[in-house]
Amino acid sequence: MAHSMRIAVDAMGGDRGPAEVARGVYEAALHSPSHFYLVGHPDVLQQELKKWHNHPKNLEIVPASEVIEMTDQPAVALRKKPDASVVVAARMVHEGQADAFVTIGNTGAAMAVGLLTLGRIKGIDRPAIATPLPSLTGGTVILLDAGATVDCDPNNLYEFALMGSAYAEHVLGVPKPRVALLSNGEEMNKGNTLVKRTHQLLLSASQVEAPFEFVGNVEGRDLFKGLADVVICDGFTGNVLLKTAEGVAEMVLSLVKQELGRHLWMRPLVAPFMPAMRRLRTRIDYAERGGAPLLGVNGICIIGHGRSTYYAVANACRAAEKAVEHNIVEVIRSRVCKAPLMPPAT
Numbered sequence: 001m002a003h004s005m006r007i008a009v010d011a012m013g014g015d016r017g018p019a020e021v022a023r024g025v026y027e028a029a030l031h032s033p034s035h036f037y038l039v040g041h042p043d044v045l046q047q048e049l050k051k052w053h054n055h056p057k058n059l060e061i062v063p064a065s066e067v068i069e070m071t072d073q074p075a076v077a078l079r080k081k082p083d084a085s086v087v088v089a090a091r092m093v094h095e096g097q098a099d100a101f102v103t104i105g106n107t108g109a110a111m112a113v114g115l116l117t118l119g120r121i122k123g124i125d126r127p128a129i130a131t132p133l134p135s136l137t138g139g140t141v142i143l144l145d146a147g148a149t150v151d152c153d154p155n156n157l158y159e160f161a162l163m164g165s166a167y168a169e170h171v172l173g174v175p176k177p178r179v180a181l182l183s184n185g186e187e188m189n190k191g192n193t194l195v196k197r198t199h200q201l202l203l204s205a206s207q208v209e210a211p212f213e214f215v216g217n218v219e220g221r222d223l224f225k226g227l228a229d230v231v232i233c234d235g236f237t238g239n240v241l242l243k244t245a246e247g248v249a250e251m252v253l254s255l256v257k258q259e260l261g262r263h264l265w266m267r268p269l270v271a272p273f274m275p276a277m278r279r280l281r282t283r284i285d286y287a288e289r290g291g292a293p294l295l296g297v298n299g300i301c302i303i304g305h306g307r308s309t310y311y312a313v314a315n316a317c318r319a320a321e322k323a324v325e326h327n328i329v330e331v332i333r334s335r336v337c338k339a340p341l342m343p344p345a346t
Contacts, residue, residue, distance in 0.1 A: 004035050004058075005324050007317055008089040008098035011040035012067040013105020014313075015306045021104065022048035024313025029059040034321055037062045037098060039089045064088040070306065074108035078116060086110060090117040093299040100320040102291060104304035104313060111148050111294060111303075118299035121329065123336040126156045127296035128235070129303060130167050131242060137226030142168050144232055146292060147239035154198040157181070157232050159336070161202060163295040164230035165212035166335050170326045172229075176213055180228035182237060183217035190217060194234065211335060290315025293323050295332060300324055 007028075011021045018040055026049070029036045038045050039062045049055055064085040068077045078087065089101035090113045103110045111127060120127065128145035135141050144164045149156060161179045168177040181199055183191040188199050199217065206214035215228055220241060223231055233241070290312050291304035300323045304316040 004033055005100075005321055006035045006037070006098045007320050007324075008037040008039055008062065008092045008101040009313070009317065010086040010089045010101065010103035010105055011038045011045055012064070012085040013103050013306075014304070014308055015070075016309070018044050019048050020308070020310050021313050024308070024310035025317060026052060026056070026059060027310060028314040028317035029056040032058075032317070032321065034058065034317075036060075036317065037089075037092065039064050039092075039101075040067075040085045041065070062088060062092070068106050068109045070106050072106060072109065074106060074112040077106075077109060078112055084109075087113050087117065090114060090299070090301070093301075094118055099324045100300035100302065102302045102304065102313075102316045102320050104291070104306060104308045104316065107147060107303055107306075110301060114294050114297040114299070114301045118297045118301070121296055121298050121333050121336065124159055124163070124296040124332070126152065126159070127294050128160045128163060129238075129292050130164055130295050131238075131292040132172075133224065133242075133245070135224050135226035139174075139226055139229070140168075140172055141223060141226065141228065142172075142230045143223070143238055143242065144230070144295065145235035145238050146242050147235045148294060148296075150234060150236040150239075152194065152234040154194065154201045157194070157198045157234070158201055158205065159296070160232040161205075161212060161214075161230065162336055163332050164232060166332050167293065167295060167328060168229045169211070170331045171322055171328060174229045176211070177229040178215045178227075179212045179230045179232065180215050180218040182223070182231050182233035182241070183219065185219065186217050188216065198232075290317070290319045293319065293328065295328075298329065300329060 009025050011018045025036050025038055035058045042061050042063050045061045064083055066081040066084040068084045068086055086103045086105055086109055092098040093101050094117050126149040129148045130142050130144040131146040133141045133143055142164045144160050165177040165179055168174040183195045202214045218227055291302040294301040302316050302320045
């Protein structure tokens with residue numbers, strides 16, 4: 001890009017409060033030439049930034065007097081709180097003052113403000129959260145939708161395949177990404193009505209010059225095996241799957257730690273395994289990926305986990321930079337609109 005990247009960050013969202021967000025953006029600003037805007041209550045944010053003596057010149061505060069809480073109804077809150085931090089951050093992107101915005105607050109509010117403020121890319125009916133997940137092969141699997149659109153039709157899932165494959169190809173560098181459909185069985189006759197109809201649609205699309213390779217159905221247990229680069233499903237299924245996977249990963253790590261420290265005599269024997277344990281935690285920790293892009297809106301929006309630490313916030317900022325660097329909105333617009341691959345009627 002001709003200018004330094006500009007990233008607006010909703011500083012008032014998240015379970016850990018503005019202190020954690022401010023620290024994460026501070027860390028990102030120290031290690032990046034991009035310009036970062038902390039959007040929120042100035043007094044609160046100034047107090048946080050005073051904790052560090054070397055205030056980066058590429059970090060500034062943008063005032064926002066209101067906050068959309070996790071308990072707020074998104075549509076109602078957007079009407080009643082026009083000066084909410086997430087709204088101001090999205091408006092900065094819409095008005096060209098920022099190239100992307102990051103939020104770890106209310107996901108429903110992030111999606112609503114993305115749609116209402118930025119609008120949809122022409123040709124995209126519903127947005128999708130594209131969540132990067134680790135695989136056993138060492139690569140990344142993109143799961144979408146992870147919660148933006150809970151009720152879908154086959155054409156929505158087809159659009160998810162187009163957007164997810166565009167992201168995998170241009171941001172992750174995967175040529176001709178493999179796209180799979182999440183189902184309760186590998187066979188093409190498995191699944192509910194939505195899955196069966198989508199399978200037929202994707203199968204038909206793959207027989208012409210599609211920008212992705214459709215590899216059929218995958219089950220939940222195969223998601224992390226690296227059998228596909230992009231896995232698509234409706235937002236309800238994707239969100240449940242994602243949170244279940246996070247819970248299982250946390251449980252396994254806790255159980256391993258408990259068992260290895262159960263007896264005093266075992267502790268000296270455990271020490272050599274600790275580097276491997278730390279590497280394992282790093283591979284499966286959501287904080288390493290930081291945030292997930294909301295694809296389909298006419299601007300770059302990165303949604304982070306509500307429990308994000310400062311480290312996760314910093315990585316969410318890096319995810320925003322990568323999306324800007326690879327011009328992902330224009331890539332999707334070009335793929336979907338300029339040379340659309342029309343699916344057959346369903």
